[in-house]
Amino acid sequence: MIKASVIGANGYTGLELLGILAAHKGTVVEHAVSVSNAGAPITDMYPSLTAYKGRAFEPLRIERIARDCDVVFSCLPHASSADICREFFDAGVKIIDLSADFRYDDIALYEKTYKVSHPCPELLKNAVYGLPELYRKKIGCASIVGNPGCYTTCSIIPLYPLVKEGIIDDENIIIDAKSGVSGAGKKTELAYLFSEVNENFKAYSVTTHRHTSEIEQELSKAAGRGVALSFTPHLLPVNRGILSTIHLKLTGDYSQNDIFDLYGEYYKDEPFVLIDKDKLPSLNAVKYGNYISIGFVADKRLKRLIVVSCLDNLIKGASGQAVQNMNIMFGKDETEGLLAMPKHL
């Protein structure tokens, strides 16, 4: 039995983790930590979390948690997360960090992107980027996993094989991404009020979104040289889901079949990557599930390729992927707790 704790359990990714872990056969949640709600009965705030009846959110008692647990999921904001993670690391607890703090190879890129000093740069060498489809083996041995961003997972998985194989012009990658509102977490700001978001749609953080550098980091490694790309996120008036429309130039005369075969080579044994040959996915193919679904259209007229990828931002884009990483780190079946089917509606 894996003994786990969730730090920052009262945010949307934390709550989702509580949900997934409750149905996970081999794990017990020892502590659900929320500093701001410590003491509050969980089901008073979230009646949906029926399995937590009788339990309360707890304060952050690091020693006790370290003593009780094999693994800690940190859902804290960047910079403050790493500080806490260091203490758990020193206590020998495995860490899956959902913030950006352990996602970067290059501390300078992190600091430039997030405009903060990294609280514990020395730990980065112990961290692995938690994208199982690329780094499964390393994750298996890692003591710290930097769980990828939601937009980045939805971008890197479809782009990696194309960049790696030189199928597309990596100087002209355009990602037009649309995310549901839970991606913003529980920020109580005017911009996220129902009346402001409902029946509205907009682009935001154009040319400046922080996930850009994370995607570029991974694609640069695939390309073997620096890749700079255009990433444009939008706010979609739905609760869950990211759909990315990726606009690409083909480097040769590749057909629909060629692309399908290529994806098959990379992902045919992946339990959570769904590749469609003739059909583009929509959010209702993935919401409430741990899958990423990928479709594409090879445009002969323009020698272009349009790839559509989508996932549930709280699951494959965050907490589901975190549990997938945990399964790998602890030698469990990678799909344990993650096979709940998406919900068409």
Add this chain to the structure above:
Amino acid sequence: MIKASVIGANGYTGLELLGILAAHKGTVVEHAVSVSNAGAPITDMYPSLTAYKGRAFEPLRIERIARDCDVVFSCLPHASSADICREFFDAGVKIIDLSADFRYDDIALYEKTYKVSHPCPELLKNAVYGLPELYRKKIGCASIVGNPGCYTTCSIIPLYPLVKEGIIDDENIIIDAKSGVSGAGKKTELAYLFSEVNENFKAYSVTTHRHTSEIEQELSKAAGRGVALSFTPHLLPVNRGILSTIHLKLTGDYSQNDIFDLYGEYYKDEPFVLIDKDKLPSLNAVKYGNYISIGFVADKRLKRLIVVSCLDNLIKGASGQAVQNMNIMFGKDETEGLLAMPKHL
């Protein structure tokens, strides 16, 4: 030309007033006051308010506003509104107050309901309850109008004739009301975040909602004795609109025709009251318009009557009605600026 100012112009009712007044032939908006956003160009914050291009929200300069204006619309919160209104009253400016401060005949009922001391009880004698369908004449002579609440307008108009004529048992009035989220204004609280409201529905303030006493005040006058009723509001995941389902017991053997005729007697000349004989209204009959639409089903089996009334909470439920009151106060055509048709979608 009526010279008007809007105090609290940055809230949803204030913005709606700016919108309606811009299209009002006989009015000019002298000052759009928002203390928290003073100096901000209006169309920077609200590009939709195209007619205000080049203008900014202003600070609250009472003397100057009083000097420039014939009428002031106050969209401030209760208690703080009356304080400001007093100054305009002393300066001889007419006042249409959208808070609860001038809606009550009985100061004690106001203070019990709102749990505050009234800042200027002496002014109440100068105030008229701003429901044109009931108090048109008095409004015409008023210097202060207490603009009714959204739920109350949607309740009193359909109930008044029934109670007045003794058609229904006034000891068994049940109002089950559902309101869009703009009714909560711009409160940046967790409960009003998109992700919390969207795909959700709930009752709130059950047995305690403050509009109850306002409805009871008016129906008691209609009945000639104290009326106590059950009012249950719900939060609907839409931007605009209130729909109230009113459950009543008939005191006699009244038919669908009888009820229709009765409503006709009271409202057939009302420009903004729509009575349907055979059909129940839905929000898309009224949203974005100043109408209240009423339908009903006389239930022979149970000797009951179900009345459905609906309106746009920001227009007939607030700012449209305020302008209707202004038209009456200044001897204008009551419909001026208010005939924009509702939007089916």
Add this chain to the structure above:
Amino acid sequence: MIKASVIGANGYTGLELLGILAAHKGTVVEHAVSVSNAGAPITDMYPSLTAYKGRAFEPLRIERIARDCDVVFSCLPHASSADICREFFDAGVKIIDLSADFRYDDIALYEKTYKVSHPCPELLKNAVYGLPELYRKKIGCASIVGNPGCYTTCSIIPLYPLVKEGIIDDENIIIDAKSGVSGAGKKTELAYLFSEVNENFKAYSVTTHRHTSEIEQELSKAAGRGVALSFTPHLLPVNRGILSTIHLKLTGDYSQNDIFDLYGEYYKDEPFVLIDKDKLPSLNAVKYGNYISIGFVADKRLKRLIVVSCLDNLIKGASGQAVQNMNIMFGKDETEGLLAMPKHL
């Protein structure tokens, strides 16, 4: 292993059954029947049903299904369902019928309500009304279960103890119910188009909704005399969920505690009935789960009681309850396959 088939698998309740049964440890879905889509790969139409990869919707081959299966779930429309069910009954297959055909004790009431002749009245004596909270034992021995309607489940469970114990005046029961759009199934009618429903809200079938007689049937048995009640449904712009606000007159001076204790007596051991003492439930407490959540406010001022109940119309209101019935019929743990937690968002 229970061998099950779903007839009408392509409707929303059929699809939900496929979803629930795929995660049910002791059951295998032998045939997913959709006459209109026979031959179509299931995941081509519904990629979310990942567990059905490689399988197709099948035609209705009654003999073969009867040979292969222990139980059949019929998600066909009323009247046509009973006709099919008879054939399975004759072949000795157990039946859980989600239509109205086996819900009524009195054939005349069924025929009056649904305005059709019942195709096989002789079978009614073999049918049990599938509300486990009331008829668990009988369901255990039944060969045909008439699975209750969504509105009716949401009404009967909260009302049964109150009526049975005479706590409320059963001549003044008012149910004001609000349902998400999936309750209408997949009807391709103008009224259910996105643009017509979104940002809209309305009452429908006022005084005429067919679930009224089903609720009255069960409450009349509880009261020991005929109960006639007022039921008013509304269409809510959400995918899933029913919330019913039930307005009642107390027959005595009952407190919040009294009501809580009474519900406890009836339901404290029920695995899927959640009773809240101080809090009213909202849809996000139940959607995507098999629970019914009940809260209430005893209104001292008016000697009234307001009960709010809610459930997911496709789960506890239809397919989840059907599986709960199957579990009982086959002597399984009643909660098997049904403990997936609701989703807060």
Add this chain to the structure above:
Amino acid sequence: MIKASVIGANGYTGLELLGILAAHKGTVVEHAVSVSNAGAPITDMYPSLTAYKGRAFEPLRIERIARDCDVVFSCLPHASSADICREFFDAGVKIIDLSADFRYDDIALYEKTYKVSHPCPELLKNAVYGLPELYRKKIGCASIVGNPGCYTTCSIIPLYPLVKEGIIDDENIIIDAKSGVSGAGKKTELAYLFSEVNENFKAYSVTTHRHTSEIEQELSKAAGRGVALSFTPHLLPVNRGILSTIHLKLTGDYSQNDIFDLYGEYYKDEPFVLIDKDKLPSLNAVKYGNYISIGFVADKRLKRLIVVSCLDNLIKGASGQAVQNMNIMFGKDETEGLLAMPKHL
């Protein structure tokens, strides 16, 4: 007084026309034609159209309409529209056609795009493409105006100056467009049911959408050579609005100011084109108004330009633009009836 009729008045663009024309000072709607609903009182079906109280949808009586009217708006489907328009043309009535039938210079391109034979190719020489910002003068003399598509208006206006001036590489134009559901009209198909669209998002008609050729036609004229571009539409779960994110490569070292100045040169006197220097527009800047709002970010890092344009698909994207064209054709103030401000919520 312009005497106008609307053919196909029961569709979403037809209804929007009825709404706009009712508030248009210089126009009277003589006939609101809906073959399928002829005889039905308009406000029975659409209570929101309060100005049409007492009037009914009418059958298509061409002679009578031709006798009574100066102008006819055709909201019929492509191919069937042209057939009817010819009759009005022969009778000397001016025509504004909202279908695709009179939008193309090249009949072959129309026939290839729409996969039909054009019913009256000889009329094309009398038709003008109804985009006032490009063809105001010609529209003033036209007897037939082919009113542009919604996506095309939202694409051509922002792209025209950039292509014309060679600011961007016209071989790498990528339009990623997102439209509200009313763009699909009233099609009663499964794909447009509330439960299928709500909480969902998808791309559709990728590489095959018919508006592509219409955009290319106009941009090719601007470029002076054939322009082929990539157009990808998506279905957004909102009622109204299109937002297009246009991804472009700059041909030189252009700054934010340069682009702003260029747009100013082309559009500073345009009454319905809003250009923002530092801010990107969102749907709530334009919905319910006749404006197109354009913002942009010049991306120095990548030498790219991202343009965001948005409009209300039923107004500037269809019926509002049609009335703008009517104003021009009849020598009226171009803004008459079109200055209603957009609605922030």
